[in-house]
Amino acid sequence: MEGLHPVVGGTVSQHRRTLPVPALPAVLVGFMVLLALGIPPAQAEPSRTSSAWAELASSQATKGRPLYVTNSLSDNVAGFTVGADGSPVPNGAPTPTQAQGSAPSAIVTAPDGRTVYVVERNAGVVQPYRVGADGTLSPLSDPVPTGGQTPFGTAIAPDGRTLYTANLGSGTVSVFAVDADGTLTLRGDPVPATDNPRGLAVTPDGRFLYVGHGVPLTDLTNTLDRFAIGTDGTLSGRSTVATTGGAGTGMGTTPDGQYLYVAATTTDQLFGFRVSKDGDLTATPGSPYSVADHPEGVAVSPDGRHLFLASPSQVRPDTVHAVSAFTIGTDGSLRAVPGSPFTGGAGPVGIAVTPDGRFLYVSHFDGDELYGFAIGSTGALTRTPGSPVSSGGRAPAFEALTIIPDQGPTAVLSTPAKRNRAGQAADLYASASTDPDGGKIARYDWDFGDGTVLRDAGLAVQHVYTAPGSYTARVTVTDDEGCSTTRVFTGQTLLCNGSNAATDTVTVTVN
DSSP: OOOSOOOOOSOGGGEEOOOOOOOOOHHHHHHHHHHHTTOOOTTSOGGGTSHHHHHHHHHHHHHOEEEEEEETTTTEEEEEEEOTTSOEEEOSSOEEOSSTTOOEEEEEEOTTSSEEEEEETTTTEEEEEEEOTTSOEEESSSOEEOSSSSEEEEEEOTTSSEEEEEETTTTEEEEEEEOTTSOEEEOSSOEEOSSSEEEEEEOTTSSEEEEEEOOTTSOSEEEEEEEEEOTTSOEEEEEEEEEEESOEEEEEEOTTSSEEEEEETTTTEEEEEEEOTTSOEEEOTTOSEEOSSSOOEEEEOTTSSEEEEEEOOSSSSSSOOEEEEEEEOTTSOEEEOTTOSEEOSSOEEEEEEOTTSSEEEEEETTTTEEEEEEEOTTSOEEEOTTOOEEOSSSOOOTTOEEEOOEEOOBOOOBOOSSOBOTTSEEEEEOTTOBOTTSOOEEEEEEEOSSSOEESSOOSEEEEEOSSOEEEEEEEEEEETTSOOSSEEEOSSSEEEEOOGGGEEEEEEEEO
């Protein structure tokens, strides 16, 4: 439960996709030597080039993607790694919080994957933890007070510069600046919200924050509020933009920002809304949707095609414990996946999807367990081998799961220093492109600058320019988890920290 408190152009002759890669130019040889020495490429973003991040990347390459679970009655955070088959594998002993009875609950990860933030509900603080090279956690600073009572839901902005908490006990939302080293600074006094703020969701463009409200099993309706987010992350212009069923708890957005979904715990409903450019909301067709008892946790797949919902039931323990799966229509409407809801475990609440969209993880409050599910092409769920495992403690509560985001790849494009003539093939290489968090480049998309593009064509290509001139060729790379140039964000934390580093250009002069 929630816890302790209430186009391809040209001809075949113009493009050769399969080429033997010739000896690389000296600049590329030097570049690859740097990579072998662990020195990151100059094109990479600062957050990806620190030695600490390089260590984390190396760890992920060998150990799998880290996953963390908070255990509210054990005052700890347990670490796991995601195996190749989706199995959650414990990674050492859980990390204790700094105070007993602090009730660690909601947890989110910084976009660069170096820091996780844990909301300690009883203590009224947020604790930053540094993610070590082996995936273990260590306190980054002292716990930072929220300035409010009973912090509940949390969200970090897509750019990673601001973190928010909903303070259930004091009717406020706290705003924290995320400093360059990952530490937090409370930005002014908490901002008043409607009574009993619970779930939070930031839009993928970072312009709006939505806040759900209510206390479970009391009011049958509650408000959904919107704040405008300033360029510095501060909140202003609170307004009520919709009414939901009682206790708006779990929230999620589609990665394109078109739709917002809110789980109403009291009334066993899931509300869907279309989000306008100015942040106003319009109900999606069929909303609200009836769902399994006491819905709390919401997760949206990185492709925006599916939504998953954790419903622990309001009377615990009993026989109704469900993980529901829905297909999201082009109009934002929801349709239950065949076989849904999927059962297993007691009290499913925390829920998260891996960055590649292949696996779903659910923590069970009453069963003290972590379940892994493989996600089929239709959204159907199948339990992963070895699942469930112990959550590492007791009572993993609302928003108790986070997964380290996928860091986008870095493209490096080159062309040999030779005279290129019109009507003859020019060579282009992207073989020095890298995926900094231990994965690999899975796709290379080419734009030759003359109106011709070639999709998914491999790391080396040839192209025939038919006329003399100067052309800007471009390659865009995608890693094996689907991350490329854009961030993928679904309300609380990033799945993919994509950036412009995934594309590179070179000038080709044709005589």
